[in-house]
Amino acid sequence: MRIPISLSCADQWCWRGDVRGVYTVKQGYRLQMEGVMNEPFQFTAWRVLWQTKLPPTILNFVWRCGRDVLPTRMALAGRGINVDPLCPLCHSFQETPLHLFKLCSHTCRLWDAISDLPMVCPGDSFAAWLSKVIEGRKEVVVRECLALCWSIWKCRNDLLWSNKTWEPGEVVRRSNALLVEWSMVQTASGITLNDSAVHAVAPTTDNGITIHVDAAVFPNREEGFVSAVVHASDGRFLAARNSPVRSLRDPVLAEAMAIKEALSWAKDCGWQVVAIYSDCQVVCNLLKDTSPSYSYSGCVVSDCIALKRYFVDVSFHFVSRSSNTLAHALARATASRTGSRTWFFAIPDCIQRFLLVN
Ligand SMILES: [Zn+2]
Numbered sequence: 001m002r003i004p005i006s007l008s009c010a011d012q013w014c015w016r017g018d019v020r021g022v023y024t025v026k027q028g029y030r031l032q033m034e035g036v037m038n039e040p041f042q043f044t045a046w047r048v049l050w051q052t053k054l055p056p057t058i059l060n061f062v063w064r065c066g067r068d069v070l071p072t073r074m075a076l077a078g079r080g081i082n083v084d085p086l087c088p089l090c091h092s093f094q095e096t097p098l099h100l101f102k103l104c105s106h107t108c109r110l111w112d113a114i115s116d117l118p119m120v121c122p123g124d125s126f127a128a129w130l131s132k133v134i135e136g137r138k139e140v141v142v143r144e145c146l147a148l149c150w151s152i153w154k155c156r157n158d159l160l161w162s163n164k165t166w167e168p169g170e171v172v173r174r175s176n177a178l179l180v181e182w183s184m185v186q187t188a189s190g191i192t193l194n195d196s197a198v199h200a201v202a203p204t205t206d207n208g209i210t211i212h213v214d215a216a217v218f219p220n221r222e223e224g225f226v227s228a229v230v231h232a233s234d235g236r237f238l239a240a241r242n243s244p245v246r247s248l249r250d251p252v253l254a255e256a257m258a259i260k261e262a263l264s265w266a267k268d269c270g271w272q273v274v275a276i277y278s279d280c281q282v283v284c285n286l287l288k289d290t291s292p293s294y295s296y297s298g299c300v301v302s303d304c305i306a307l308k309r310y311f312v313d314v315s316f317h318f319v320s321r322s323s324n325t326l327a328h329a330l331a332r333a334t335a336s337r338t339g340s341r342t343w344f345f346a347i348p349d350c351i352q353r354f355l356l357v358n
Pocket residue numbers: 087088089090091092093099100104105106
């Protein structure tokens with residue numbers, strides 16, 4: 001008997017070292033090396049980090065660096081997302097955090113202005129190096145370092161998502177502006193900026209995204225097809241994805257799977273504030289209903305609610321079919337191919353005509 005649908009409902013082998021139960025070579029290697037190499041890859045400066053007076057957004061960013069969950073291109077490619085793993089600045093090396101922030105020819109000189117920084121030792125990850133900075137340096141150096149990291153990341157994102165030109169001068173300007181801002185807030189009020197950030201959760205809503213989802217089910221196939229189209233809060237297209245799912249020819253189940261797939265993907269991408277839009281009223285009602293449900297669709301809805309814990313905020317909204325044309329077209333287009341596909345920079349051909357009309 002095939003029991004597809006919900007991972008929470010079936011017995012299976014899983015990897016104990018991972019929160020999702022998924023084995024990766026990287027985790028196996030780390031486990032093997034623990035104790036042998038005194039954990040050289042680890043970020044250990046958590047206690048000092050939480051005592052550093054910085055805005056919650058920055059602390060969250062450093063937390064993601066320390067946990068090695070920053071969605072660099074290499075990290076996304078490692079999760080099977082169809083994205084060019086090369087550094088968007090130099091196009092010569094894989095974009096790991098260590099490369100992007102420290103080793104890239106476009107960023108390495110930016111560090112010259114900060115004195116008393118530790119060397120990057122062989123075997124260091126960016127998290128390990130950052131840990132040395134935070135644990136061993138004066139607070140002013142830590143702030144300079146983190147302001148520069150944050151500015152590099154923001155300018156890198158502007159290049160990727162808004163096609164802005166990479167300007168080293170702009171990175172430095174942003175970094176300096178941040179330092180001035182932080183010191184003014186502190187001297188003006190004496191308040192500690194990290195009061196609300198003890199648990200390192202991004203509190204910002206300005207980087208929220210919307211995801212329109214839909215599903216397509218065909219009478220002769222047990223497989224359904226789901227889609228997700230992602231926009232920034234200002235309406236810019238960010239990404240899209242479609243994939244096949246086991247739907248047992250049940251349209252409601254397929255619609256629930258569409259939301260679950262979208263949430264899983266958003267989690268992997270590191271999006272923290274997510275609004276999901278579905279044109280399936282039944283599933284939207286199930287998501288709001290707290291009474292137990294034992295249907296396949298109910299199991300999937302339970303999975304969706306469980307996934308919410310990985311986000312700062314997730315909301316579910318019903319939209320009319322006519323407001324969901326992009327996701328609808330993308331789901332139906334999936335049926336002609338196998339496997340999932342993700343677009344990060346280019347709008348999928350099958351939905352471009354709708355954007356032109358709109
Ligand atoms: Zn580079």
